[in-house]
Amino acid sequence: MGSDARGRRHASPAWLRAGREARPHAAMPRGQKLVAQIVETSREHMQPAFVERLDAWDLAESAGMELPPVMIYGEDVTHIITEEGIAHLLRCETPEEREQAIRGVAGYTQAGLARDKRMVENLRDRGIVQYPQDLGIDKRMATRDLLAARNIKDLVLASGGLYNPPKHFRNW
Amino acid sequence: MEQFVMKFQVTNRLTTSTSPRVCGVVSSGNLEVLVESGESEDICRIDVNTPAEGFRDIWNAVLSDFVERQPVGGVRITINDAGATPAVVSLRLDQAIDIFRSEKP
Numbered sequence: 001m002g003s004d005a006r007g008r009r010h011a012s013p014a015w016l017r018a019g020r021e022a023r024p025h026a027a028m029p030r031g032q033k034l035v036a037q038i039v040e041t042s043r044e045h046m047q048p049a050f051v052e053r054l055d056a057w058d059l060a061e062s063a064g065m066e067l068p069p070v071m072i073y074g075e076d077v078t079h080i081i082t083e084e085g086i087a088h089l090l091r092c093e094t095p096e097e098r099e100q101a102i103r104g105v106a107g108y109t110q111a112g113l114a115r116d117k118r119m120v121e122n123l124r125d126r127g128i129v130q131y132p133q134d135l136g137i138d139k140r141m142a143t144r145d146l147l148a149a150r151n152i153k154d155l156v157l158a159s160g161g162l163y164n165p166p167k168h169f170r171n172w
Numbered sequence: 173m174e175q176f177v178m179k180f181q182v183t184n185r186l187t188t189s190t191s192p193r194v195c196g197v198v199s200s201g202n203l204e205v206l207v208e209s210g211e212s213e214d215i216c217r218i219d220v221n222t223p224a225e226g227f228r229d230i231w232n233a234v235l236s237d238f239v240e241r242q243p244v245g246g247v248r249i250t251i252n253d254a255g256a257t258p259a260v261v262s263l264r265l266d267q268a269i270d271i272f273r274s275e276k277p
Contacts, residue, residue, distance in 0.1 A: 042257050046227060083259040108230050108258035140267050 004033040004076050018078055022090040032090060035072065036079040041107035048109035049082075050102065074098075080105055084112075085131040092128060104129040174225045178235055180216045184243035186273065195268035203256040205268040210248035222253035234258045238265045247272070 008015065011031055019031035039049045056068035078090040080102060087101040097119070104120035106112030123129040132139050149155045152169045192208035210217050216239050220231060238244070242265075249268070256264070 040257070041259070046224065046230075046257075083257075108233055113233055139263055140270055142263060143267070 003072070004035070006030070018090055021088070022078070032078065033076070034079070035077045036081060037072075037077055038081045041082050041084060041105075041109050041112060048106075048111065050106040050109045050111035052111060082107060085129060085134075088128045088130070091126075092123075097123065097128070101129050173221070173223055174228075175219075175221050176228065176231075178218045178220065178232065180218070180236070180239040180244075182214055182216045182239055182243075182245040185213050185245035186243050186247050186269070190272060193268065193272045195271055196264040198252050198254045201255055201257070201260065203254060203261060203264055204252040205264050206250040206252075207268045207272040208248050208250075210246050213246040215246070216244040217248045219248075219250045220253065221251065222255075224253070224255055230258060234261050235265075238262060242266065242269050244269065 008031055014034055015031040016029075018034050019029065022032045023030060041049055043049055054068065054070070056070055059065070060068040078088075080087040080089060082105045084107045085105045087105045089098055089101055092098040092101050100116055100119040101123050103112055103115035104123060106115070120129055124131070124134065127134070144150045149158050152165050153172050156163050156165060192206060195205045195207070196203050198204045218235055220235075222231070247269075249265070251261075253261070
């Protein structure tokens with residue numbers, strides 16, 4: 001699932017490009033599987049999605065497991081996408097850069113607030129961390145105006161009358 | 173329910189002063205932001221009403237970034253929060269300042 005099976009017979013352009021981005025100076029060209037994690041920095045009730053220590057450690061201890069149960073190891077993750085921005089982890093050159101790239105898109109979680117601002121700005125200059133404005137996106141345009149259907153009436157019209165909303169949603 | 177006021181010393185003054193403006197709505201995961209002219213030119217006063225208790229540090233971080241990003245000297249802001257995430261709070265604040273600056277009614 002998340003792990004990168006490194007040998008592969010059939011190359012795809014994305015797999016080849018990720019391989020180039022991850023090892024720009026390698027003598028032998030290789031591919032890399034794309035593992036992109038899309039996540040909101042905070043889940044319900046402000047529970048952070050980014051933490052300094054995984055629950056897997058406690059679980060391993062309480063359940064008597066040999067290892068902390070981890071489904072996808074961090075080193076296999078190539079990109080993290082949050083509402084704050086994109087971290088191109090595969091292009092980080094050191095573990096420290098990787099750490100700061102993750103903190104750079106972790107928003108207002110404790111892990112995000114503990115970022116090294118200068119290092120994140122440096123990663124941003126190199127396009128390893130990208131915020132919406134770096135991609136030419138104006139966040140302020142995120143209003144209802146961009147939705148295909150802005151209200152219940154639009155949904156009824158779009159469905160060609162198939163959608164019959166409950167009475168209390170009809171205000172026209 | 174938690175209520176608090178934060179005041180920030182700001183050098184960048186918001187020049188266009190228009191009538192009060194509202195952005196966003198009080199609905200789940202959203203918030204309402206009221207922007208109006210304040211008393212002092214170098215102060216940005218922000219009143220926060222939020223149902224979630226115990227997130228003062230995060231509010232402080234979000235609002236500090238906001239006053240650093242926008243020219244908000246001489247502005248008074250009132251927030252009626254309904255459990256919005258920090259990203260939504262930042263977004264609505266930016267949108268509210270945008271609306272407040274524009275001349276359109």
